[in-house]
Structures are given as C-alpha cells and as structure tokens.
Amino acid sequence: MFSLRTRVFLFFCLIAVSGLAILWGALWLGVSRNPDDLSGAIVLAGISGSFALIALTVAAWLLFDEIVVKPIQRLAASMRARAHTGVDVEVDTYSARFLGDLAPAVHAVSRRISDSAMETARAVTSETSRLAEEKARLTALLTEIPVATILANAAHQIVLYDGQAAEVLAQGGVPRLNAPLFDYFDEDSLRVGLDRMNKTGLEQKFELKGLDDGLVFEAVLKPLDEGDYMLLIEGQTMHTSPNVARPLVYDFELLGKRPTGDLATTPLRSLVYTVFDTETTGLLPHKDEIVQIGAVRIVNGRIVAGEEINQLVNPGIPIPASTTQVHGVSDRMVQDAPDIVHAAGRFHHFARNSVIVAHNAPFDMAFLRRHAEKCGLVWDHPILDTVLLSAVLFGANETHTLDALCTRLKIEIPEMHRHTALGDATATAQALVQMLPMLEGCGMRSFGEVIEETRRHGRLLQDMN
Template sequence: MFTSLSLRLRIFLFFLGVAAACAGIVCSALYLGYLRGGEEDATSGLVFSGVLSVFGILAVTTGVWFLFDENVAKPIERLAAAMRVRAHADAQTSLDLHQARYLGDLAPAVDAVTGKLSQISADVEEHLAEETARLMAEKAHLAILLTEIPVAIVLVSPAHLIMLYDGQAADLLGQVHVPRLSASIFDYFNEEDLRAASAKLTGKRSEVLAKVRCSRGNLTFELRLKKLSQASGYMILVDQTHARIDPRADRPLIYDFDFREHESEQAIENRPLQDLTFVVFDTETTGLTPHKDEIVQIGAVRVIKGRIVAGEEMDQLVNPGRSIPIASTKVHGITDDMVADAPDAEQAVGRFHDFSRDAVLVAHNAPFDMAFMQRYGKALGFKWDHPLLDTVLLSAVLFGENETHTLDAVCERLGVHVPEEARHTALGDAKVTAEALCKMLPILASRGYGTFGEVIEQTRKHGRLLKDLN
C-alpha cells in the first residue's frame, strides 16, 4: 500500500515518522532518567536521559541512512547508469522498476523517455543500416577488384602513417610485421631508404621507382611510389612478381582517412580517448598461476576511433611445452594435440608485441594477462611500456564498485551479445571485451572523462578491485 502513495506524500510520511521516532526516544529517555534519578538526584537523571537520547537518535539516523541508501541513493545511481548506457552505448538494457519502486513515477518516466528515444534511434539506425549496407557492398566490390590486380597497394599519409592497405599488401607487410592501420610505414620499410625515395616526389615528378630494404634489413623490395594528385600523401605499389605475395589473398580492404595525425604528438594523458588506438587482448593458459603456468592461446583485436578494425586481429595457439591439465581444457577447450605444431610462447608473445606497437593495451583483469606478458618480455629482452586500461576498473567507474564486474555481467549491462561458442576462447573474449570498450568510451565522455589521463585518474580510485580478484 505504501508504494501506491504519491512520492511527495511518501516523503512527508517518512520524515513525519523520523520526527515521531526522535520525539519518542527523547520522551522515553526523560522518563527512564526520571525513574533512575528520582527527585533527589535530578541532575544524574537528566545526564542519563541526554546520553540515552543521543544514542537513540544516532540509531534512528543510522537506520534512516541505511533505508535511504538502499531505496533512494542506489536506485538513482543505477537508473542514471542505465540511462547513460541507453543514451550513449545504444544498448537496449531493461530498467529494474521494482528496485526503484520507492522513487514514485521516476523509474517508469525514465523508461518511457528512454524507450521513446530508443525508438527514434532505431528508426535512424534502420536508415543508416541501409546506407551502410550499400557502402559496404561497394567496399567489398572494390576489395574484390583490387585483389584481381596483381599489385599490392598501400596509401601513406604525409606523416608516413598507413591510411589504407589491401589484401595483397597485408601479405607483403606481414613478411616484416603484423599489418596495422595508422602504424608508421617505417615499421615495415627502412626509414632512410623510403625517405630518400619519397623526397623525390617533388614538382612535376609524380612517380619514383626505388629498391627499399625492409625495416629488419633481411628483405629488399622494388617499390613504386606515386604522389596522390587529389590528396596529400603518397601511394606505394608493389608488383607481385617482385615480392612474395599470394595473388589469392582474401582479406578485407583496411582503411581510415579520418585519424588525426597531430594528436600523436601530444602526451598520452592529454589525448582524447576516441583518438587513441587500442589493442584489446586475452590469453588462455594452463592454470591461474602466472609465474608457474604457461600460455596456450593469445587473442587480440585493434580498436581505432572507437571502432573495431575488421581484419586486424590475432588468434594464435601457443605450445606451452608441457601437458595441458584436463581441468584447464574443460574451460577453454584447448588440447595437447591442438597446440602440438603451434609456436612456443616466446615466438607468440613476440608477435603480439609487434601487433600491439604504439597502442593502449586493454584487458579484463589485465594484471593476470600482463603477468604472463611481462615474464616473457623479460626473457625476450623487451619492455611492455604500453599504456594500460582494465575494463574491470572502467566498469567500476561507470557503474560503481557494488555492482558485479565479471566480463559476462559487464557485457549484459552494456547489451553486448556473448556467443556461447566464443566464450573462454582468447579471440572470442577479446572481441566481446573490445565491444564493451567501444560502448564504454562514449559513456565515459558523457561523464566528463574525455582524455586518457582523466580516465586513469578515475580508475585508480578502484584499484583494490583488482587486488581482490587476483
């Protein structure tokens, strides 16, 4: 019956009850004090009454705080978090109306407003989906046409960053390092050789032929550099007869013409989250002890400008050099036979280090996965000096420490679908973590945490969550 009353009347009755309780405590304390002291010792009776009143009022205050926290503060926080998720992460999460039953019509009103906005958003998205499908079909057709041309194509910005590469170029670049959008072209080709060749693209000279060594010095390529007439930067063309390129390469056309080159010159703390490159990764292991157990799989995807880059992913089985416990196989499904011909941990971790170059590393419960990486990085002689984000802590920043922060709970809260067959595989978990990250970024910005430094400052407040997990 209480929940059927208007919110204003409920608040009035609540405070009336608090006042009545306090008045009752004072009157009872005075009466008990009178009984204790009598007429002969009124002073001691009053002191006793005062002390009893203070403790009684403190007890009422504590009870009021508890009721307010459980029935007002927490529901309001959860409503606010759910509204931000709906507004900025485009997730159709349900509101718990029963939990907010003491907030009057607030929760149903929020549900109605966000539902209406969701409907409007759905209509807009339907139109955008049609246009996107058309553009994707054109992109796929273009990728097929480029695959038919026996030439690898790489577009490079004036700052020598990769803006586009096709499937055949992915094979070419992959002979040196893992192909990466927005990476420096000098990660793949010798800087001195390539700068000398590109410097000749001046005046009326729009094409240059040059022999250029790879960055590791063990391969030499015959490159054709072509100045772009309608845009800044230049194109690198490589005939498949002059490089080990698979003409049947079937990889998507990868491009981004919108990243901000000048942002890379800023300190990482001052750079907007949306302009950062993230590598979201996960590992599967033989057990839960990083200094004793071994890696059996590494999965990773790249996120640029808040979007997962299709085609730029790593899915690598790893030979642990020992038998995989049956209990671990039951979790991730990886057997000894599956990893028999896989590279060892040092090779796999080295490849992942190349894949994550110049990126912010992201993982769910990152200390566990990074402990393995640090161990092998030390053995290989390189440092993991990448900036690091943990989606456990990001969840705590957005939804509060009292919520559950497992990967499944975070994905459910954000409306991220977790395919059952992909769960507890390194690449599958990396992909859903990346999807969760992409939904978290605009919510963080809406809370006023727009730069990497501001987000790190907030995550440090919840560091003890990771200590409890590990």
C-alpha cells in the same frame, strides 16, 4: 499507493518520531537509573541517546541508499547506455519502485528513443547497402591488380592497405592501421624514396627493403595532397582466396591526424586500443603459464575487422584437464605452437603505440611481465581496465564480471567463443566501444581524466585477484 512526495514526507516523519522516541526514552532511562542524581541521569541519558541517534542515522542512511540512491544510479546508467550506445537496455522498474513515476517515465523515454533509432536505421539501410556494394566492387578490382597498395599520411602512418599489401606487411608483423610504415620496412631505404619524392614532387621508383635481411621490393611512391602519399609494391599477387583474406582495410579519418605528445590530454577516440585476453594453465601468475593469446584493435572508436591475433602458445608444462574443460585448449593442440618468447614478441609488436585494454588487466599482464626479461621486452604501454570503467559508469556496488558487463550492454558472446582468448577479447572490445561515448557523456573526454576517475575504484581489482 502513496505518491512519491507522500512517501518522502512519511520517511522524514518516521525519522522525527524515532528521534523524539529516542530523546524521551533516553531521559526516562537516565532518570529511572539515577532518580536521586540529576546530573548522573542527564549524562546517562546523553550517552544512551547519542548511541541510539547514531544507530538511527545509520539505519536511515542504509534505507535511503537502498531505495533511493542505488535505483537512481541504475536508472542513470541505463539511460546513459541507451543515449550513447544505442543499446536497448531494459529499465529496472522493480528496484526503483519506491521512486514513484520516475522509473515508468524513464522507460517511456527509452522506448521513444528506441523507436526513433529504428526509424533512422531504416532510413540509412539502403544507403549502407549501396556503399557496401561499391566497396565490394572496389575490392574485386584491387584484387585483380598485381600491385600492393598502401596509403599513408604525412606522419607515415598506414591509412589504407589492400589484400596484397596485407601479405607484404605480414612479413614484418600483423598489419595494423595507424601503424608507422617503419614497423614493417627498413626506414633508411624508405626515406631515400621519400626524400626524392618530396624534392621533385613526382612519383619515384626505388628499392624498398624489408626488416629481414635479403627482403627487397620494387616500389613506387606517389605524392598526394598535404604530405600524404601512396606506396605501391609491384609484382605482388594474392596467395589466398579474396573471400578468406581481408581484401581492403582503411580509415580515411587518419589522413588528417598527427601523433600527439601528451597522452593524458589525448581525446579518448583519438587513441588506438589493443584489447586482449589470455587463457592459462591456471590462476596463479607466479607459476602457471599462458596457452593462448587473443587480441583485436580499435582505431577511431571502431574495431578494425581482420586485425587480430589468435595465437596458441606452448606453455612448456602440462595443461590440467580441469583447465582444458574451461577454455578447450589441450596439450595436443599446443604441442607444435610457439613458446611464450615468440608469442609475447608478436603481441608486443601488435600493441605498439597503443593503449592496452583488458578485463582485469593485472591478471593477464602479470603473466606477460613475469617473462619480460626472457623475452627481451618492456611492457610500458598505458593500460586501461574495463572492470574499472564498468565501476565508473555503473557504480562500484554492481557486479563487474565480463558476463555481467556484456549483459548490461546487450553484447552476446557465442557459447563456443566464451572462455577463448579471442572470443573474450572481442567481447571486451565491443564493450569498450560502447563505453567510450558513455565516458564522454559523463564529461571524461581525455585519457588522463578517465585514468584519474578509475583510480578511485582500484580496490575492485584487488578484491577480484
């Protein structure tokens, strides 16, 4: 068993010996073919030797790429995933077998990181349990109070809403953290109360109108520090069990944040992502139709529990039996479902002011854009594709299907959820959450830097489609 240095030395010795053999072989060929013409012999030797040297160079490059470059890329990707996501990734020691002790050393470091992570996890488990118990008590307390509670920052974006508020917000669309209150309530009526509150510095009682005609709420505004405020809507009670509804959704990090104008320079974790997937009647966007839309949201680098869309869509055409076998959606299931106009409109509202993310986004977006005019929608959202992110982080030569990506990142998709719109959207979102710190670890901290890097791998999407 040779050492790594010996292997590298022998590799270059092989190149040197092969080069000399080509040189003398070319000279012999030239002289043997033109024994009486020295210039002709030299020309023939030069031509044949040049082609042979090119072939040697290509062979050496292919061999070096296979036994050195690709294994190093795989080791680097494994270590990056382990360092930035906490995923216990198996180190591919077999593909790196020609790199001497590098793969075992990487494996040892990875094991040590895993052990340290386990020790840290045990240390915080008890504190996490205590916080969970406190949240449960707070949730139970808020559920008994017949007041819908919404906390908003100075930019009028939702920071917290309870179960009662979720039912109020749902009358204007799917509730969303970080969404402007004006997406759910009449802006003029809300600003009347806000102006009075800001002038007096005191809480204000006022009539708050919904977006639908005739929808009016008795509301109270309470000022907080730095322009933040509470919006309380009286007389609201839960119509569903607190164990079924999401009783309390919040992210207090949003209190200090303000919208930025330049998307390209916005840090990755400051962006809101809407991750979605569709199931369709077939694979041809110009003639097939959507039968299901699933979507989840990511705020501050975390998936927001409960903020999701799981919408069946009536395609208006029969669903082939072979397609039903893949995603499980049948004609009977969608016969009373809304059409694409309603479903696309709901998703469009859900994705407002966010980056749309999908695995192979051109495929899913083609279905939505085909009906854009009929739906009265403009799909001008910034888009991020996890296929390209996978290529950036793990190398273009790897497999970049959703299953392959989830296998690398140790993400399990329950069999019953695979090839369902919400199941695949959730898996894609989990992958994105893990890839964001990996991208930052590679020096890509802003949205513009990531987009610039993904453009180098655009060919992958063309090949997939």
